[in-house]
Structure formats: C-alpha cells, structure tokens
Amino acid sequence: MNLPDNLPSVLVVDDEVRSQEAMRRTLDEDFMVFTASDADAARLCMERNPISVILCDQRMPGLTGVLFLKEVRERWPDTVRIVISGYTDSEDIIAGINEAGIYQYILKPWVPDHLLATVRNAVEAQNLQRDTNRLHLELRTSTPVLRQRTQAKLSKARSVFDFDRIERAPGSPLDAVCEVAMRVARYDLSVLVLGESGTGKELLARAVHYASPRAAGAFVVENCAAMPDTLLESELFGHKRGAFTGAYEDHPGLFQRAHGGTVFLDEIGETSPAFQVRLLRVLQEGEVRPVGAAHPVPVDVRVVAATHRDLEQRVREGLFREDLYYRIAGITITVPPLRERAGDIAPIARRLVREVGAELGRPDASLSDEALACLMGYPWPGNIRELRNEIARAIAISDSDAIAAQSLSSRVLHGQAGLASAAASTHGSALPRTGTLSERLDAIEAMVLRETLLRHRWNKTRSATELGLSRVGLRGKMARFGLEG
C-alpha cells in the first residue's frame, strides 16, 4: 500500500502478534503504523522514526508498560503516551500516570472505534501544543497587525489555563489566594507558592503566567526533586555538545527556552546547597552558562517556585540559602490543603469527573449522591492529586456511568467515620489551622453540615431538624458551602 509521507506515525508495542495486527488494522487508514514486540525493538524503532503516538501494552516481557513509558517521556517527550491494560492492572497504572505522563489508558478488551478516536484526539492534542508554540514564536517576530491577530488566537488557546480553571466553592479560602495571585501576576516579581503536595500549586503558577505580560512567552516546568544536581543543571541551563559523555548535541536549557516567559521550579526546597549557589548566580546576573560553554547567554525569565516544605524553617536550619530565599520569595502565596476548604471538594470533584471521564473515553460519567458524600467525608491527605486518582480509579472500575459509592476505594468509604470523629474532636486534623476567625468558623460550619448530611444520607428534612434549621435555611447554607449533592 502507498501511504502518504505526512501521515502521523503510531508505534504499537505488544508481545502478542494478534493484538499488534488487530491494532494495525484499526489504525492503518489514518496513521503510519509501526509495531514492536518488546522494549528493545520499540527503542530501536523510535531512534529511527519520529513517532507521534506510542500505544503500549502494560504487560511486556521484562518490564511494565508504565515503566517503559516513563523512559519514553524522558527520551522522546513530544511523543504522546497511551497505555493499554487489563482491568487488574489499573491500580499500578493509576499510580504511574503522573510519573509517565500518560495521556490516556485504554482498558481491554478495547473497542476499535474508541481506540481510533483516542489516537486521533492524541494527535490533535499534540498539534494544538505545536500550534501554541508556533504562535508564541510568531508573536515575538511579527508586525503589530499580525501580532494582534496572533494574540487573539493565543488567548483562546490559553483560556484553558486561566484562574477560572481553578475550581472552588463561593466564599472558598482560595478566593483570597487567587485574588492575590491575580494582582501580583502583572508585576515582574518572583513568586513562591507554598502548600502541601497536590494542592494545586502548579495550576496556580500557570494561571499567574497566563495572566501576566509574559503570557506570550513559554511556561516551562522543572521538578527539582526529580534528578541529581548535574542533570538538573544541564536541564535548566543547557549544555554544549561534548560537554560530557552522552552530550551528542548542543542542548538549550529550560531557562533559554523560557526566555520572555516563566520558569516554574517545583520542589525548590529539595535542591542541594551547591545547586542553590548556581541558581542564585543565574538569577542575580540574568544569564546562564550552559555546561561546557565558553560564554554566558542572557536570559529574561520570571521565576515562580514552589515547595511543600517550610522554607523559612529550612533557612533557619541552614538547609536553604537565605539569599536565594529572598530572591525567589518576592511574594509568597500559600495554597491551603483541601481538608481546610472542604466546601471545594464538590465543585472540584465534578470538574475532575468531566475531565478524567473524557480522558478515559467515559464522557457521561457522573457522581452518585452517595459517592459525592463519601468524597466529601474524607480528609484527602494527598489533596487534589489524590482526589483525581480516586476519581480515575472509580470511573475505570465502575460499570455504569453514575459512579456508586461501592466503586470508591475502601479508605475513602471509611473516611466517613474518620471525618465524623475528626469533626467531633478538638484535636481532629480536619480542624482548620489557618485563616481569620470567621474563615475558620465557616470551615467548621461546612464540616458540621457535611457530617450531618452524610449521616442522614442527604435527607434535608432530617438534617435540618437535627441542626435546628428550616429546610430553606439548610439549603441556603448548602449552596454557600458548595454542598449540593
């Protein structure tokens, strides 16, 4: 068959020849399909051909699909990664989704139309990202009229990342956080975002970037905890060809790629003192020296950093340089944990069901009242990331679109009792520890309402009677705290 050269290419990695062939037949008309039976063959194929999408079976000889896709993410970050798995693998996959940056996972037995639609969407998402990058470039180089048109297209593309994307209940403590972030966005100050893991620090940093005059520049992310010093340095500041074994070509660092934009340094609290010295120099001098380069390169970036650590405490302990702390902490913003803004759980959960449902090919997924009640009764130590994983798991194992409480993990189901006792105890970890008195009282009120509604299985008459409220009064409070079932 004669295939046009410009068809996007897909690599299918599966040790069963029959599955390979079934996928080839499904995708053949729209894509240039390559197949591989194991990781070695897949690596070889990717070294020789530019691959747009990789579809990888979770069960592979020697290693899991998720582990292999983690490697693919590091070596070929632009390739969209999809994993195919049996029902029983779903826990492993959910655990690995973030690390391997998996676009979607498809449950076996897969349906040809769904597989085809997923791969088409993946290619579209990749094209959209490329378009956005191209628009950024055009914006920097074009005439004023063209620039205006490009700006309009770009603002459409980036509306996905603005402050509205940060879901919250009316009156949530996050309102004040977003308000401050929105105000500081327009000034070229460094921002330090503090908060527990999974609270939405990166989402906030993104919103700051896209609300800033640097929005037309790139927003690049580096997780400083993920790699040793030398690699981190070469990632951020770049390297010259031959600077070390394996440096086959010049590599511009993330600071250069973010020139005119924003660098988000996640987990900055984990960096070593030696690296902190180098970073401080870059920030003071406004230039980077790629590893092995003779001359420094000027860079103009805004730094937004984040950490789940108490950075001031680390400064006092001598683990974090004080001078770097003052450089990066122009403005400090703290994102409260989900348990201190329990009213946000319902709106966030609803958005996540829409988002994750669409990703998993289950766009009609929704939460039953009982499931929502359980989600609201759990303290979420892993915050919104844990909530997202829980929702992905529930959608994956639920047969029907309306997710029942039984599809939730047992720890979330049992969280109901945990919340009731936490609410009753003055030492309960669910008691809010930050905010003004009225904010804390609001949080406690929301907690008591939720716990009562849970016990009465969302029966408003019985809950209102117990709390000495009218039904209308209870409804008003439920709406205020986003407790609508």
Ligand SMILES: Nc1ncnc2c1ncn2[C@@H]1O[C@H](COP(=O)(O)OP(=O)(O)OP(=O)(O)O)[C@@H](O)[C@H]1O
């Ligand atoms: N208010 C929110 N509304 C909707 N989605 C949210 C909200 N906050 C966080 N999320 C989602 O939760 C997940 C975790 O958020 P994010 O990565 O921003 O957290 P983080 O604090 O940077 O985590 P970590 O410290 O582990 O890097 C992401 O998928 C993000 O889109």
